[in-house]
Amino acid sequence: MTAYALTVDAGARDLRAADHLLHALADRLALPGDTVGCTHLVRDGRPRVVVSLSLPSAPLLDTVRERLAAGEYGAVSAGLPDPSGHAVLYPGASRLTGTLTVAELLERSAIDRVTVLGSPLPPEPDTRMVTRDHVRPQWQGGALVLAATPALGDTLVPFEAPDPTPCCADH
Template sequence: MTSHVRTPHVRTPHVRMPYVVTVDAGLRDLRAADHLLRTFAADLSLTRGEFGCTHLVRGERPRVVVSLAPESEAELDDVRAWLVAQAYEVTEGAPDAVGRAVLYRGAGLLRGTMTVEKVLSVSAIDRVTVLGGAGEPGPAAQLVTHDHVRPQWQCGELVLTAMPAVGGTLVPFEVPEPTPCCADH
């Protein structure tokens, strides 16, 4: 029997990564921000180690901004130049420490049903927590991804919040097609 041991990897909190830019495209919802990040990843041919996150901005002009964190300064220079050439509003650094990750190592591998151990071993996610639960789920706990896994930065770790589901499984707290508030009114 083969044992699946998670290989340790060094983590650097998104907001402390040395190479981060934020783009304000005036977006109002997460779905549009997710789409914009995927478009950036495709157009820029970013490496597999980059992070792309969404951030909610409150205040007089509520909106969703996105941040990109390539792996190197050279990549950051290329990303910044491309974004500016496309007429995006670009600022240095991340707007906050709690970005919601859309682009991260292994995001595309999180499909179907998989164990928590597998999620942690194939992706940049550091840990999984269960909403309202005590402690973390065991490595054999089954996570039904719905092909939509959006962890968030929490205290320098990329954390996926899950919730209990049918048959003793878990599902990510964020669902791919949320019902809008007051949809039946």
């Protein structure tokens, strides 16, 4: 993560809306590929999802802050809301499609390591990862870590599903 960061609070109520906001900001602001965009859950009196942008330089941070000053995308504040956001935009994210080995996933992206839920050991480098074209690692101790779960055929899938069922969907 970088010292050149800002947070945008557009009042998004779910992760899907926050993901879309990050992609819209990246397109609208023509953000460079080394930008990291994360979602962060806010659990205060008004639960929501805010997004953060970590940028590669102070001049770019100033430019982005100025372009967002109009408030079209919500309130902008300096810094990160917390150190553990889920990365949506990060170097190499667009290259994580289809089925890859763990080694390929790490080589192609800014992800530092993969963990498997329920296992104390990391996966073998040749373990196949079915990305579902939705790979959202989380910052943990300054490293981007992808949590994965075992799947059919001795494969792994990212823990975060691309189309989660909303809580209480049947009510």
